[in-house]
Amino acid sequence: MRIDVVSIFPEYLAPLELSLIGKARQDGLLELNVHDLRSFTTDRHRTVDDTPYGGGAGMVMKPEPWAQALESVAGAGMDSKPVLIVPSPAGEKFNQALAYELAEEQQLVFACGRYEGIDERVIDWAQDHFTVRPVSLGDYVLNGGEVAVLAMVEAIGRLLPGVVGNPESLVEESHSDGLLEYPVYTKPSAWRDHDVPPVLLSGNHGKIAQWRRHEQFRRTAERRPDLMEGLDAGVLSRADRQAL
Numbered sequence: 001m002r003i004d005v006v007s008i009f010p011e012y013l014a015p016l017e018l019s020l021i022g023k024a025r026q027d028g029l030l031e032l033n034v035h036d037l038r039s040f041t042t043d044r045h046r047t048v049d050d051t052p053y054g055g056g057a058g059m060v061m062k063p064e065p066w067a068q069a070l071e072s073v074a075g076a077g078m079d080s081k082p083v084l085i086v087p088s089p090a091g092e093k094f095n096q097a098l099a100y101e102l103a104e105e106q107q108l109v110f111a112c113g114r115y116e117g118i119d120e121r122v123i124d125w126a127q128d129h130f131t132v133r134p135v136s137l138g139d140y141v142l143n144g145g146e147v148a149v150l151a152m153v154e155a156i157g158r159l160l161p162g163v164v165g166n167p168e169s170l171v172e173e174s175h176s177d178g179l180l181e182y183p184v185y186t187k188p189s190a191w192r193d194h195d196v197p198p199v200l201l202s203g204n205h206g207k208i209a210q211w212r213r214h215e216q217f218r219r220t221a222e223r224r225p226d227l228m229e230g231l232d233a234g235v236l237s238r239a240d241r242q243a244l
């Protein structure tokens, strides 16, 4: 997969040189390029914003630098149009299902807006060159798209083949099957008056699997009842229903 990120603060994306994503880039499992939007300006002051038509507070990002930047990163010769992800509080909600969907794409381009946002005509213009997806991390507002891109690139990148050492660890984590993950424990078994649940020390793998499944349901019902409604009936085994 190829990922391109366009931002006026390219240094904000430096954490993507570290850890799992950084190693995936070094190992050639992921190509990730960060571009400074100001490189695509033509005036002496490298201007990327201006006052909003219709008045109002703040500034709006000018369309032309964005069009120049997006044209330059749109990979040629792909089977399908690249996906242009625009982090925005007004976007579709990012979740694990969308992370899996985007991990299948050949190229993702992230446009990090700042100020009051990007001139809407860029989104309209981009429809001919990209599959455009405004995406929100959640119902809160940041100062720009960069932090959202860090989160999405990590969530997507770790799903790519070979990035996570043991793919098994992707199977039993939160949201992989629509449920929250079960609690985990390690040595010592007794710690500051808190003991590991005895079933986990029993060696009875059937009982352990049953306990873990029950804990997933208990936690999900307690912390995220909204996820319970969306559970696919096929996911629920008879034992699951008994655990509810």
Ligand SMILES: Nc1ccc2ncsc2c1
Pocket (backbone or CB within 6 Å): 087, 088, 089, 112, 113, 114, 115, 117, 136, 137, 140, 141, 142, 143, 144, 145, 148
């Ligand atoms: N451009 C911009 C501004 C705020 C914000 N909050 C979440 S994503 C995002 C993107």
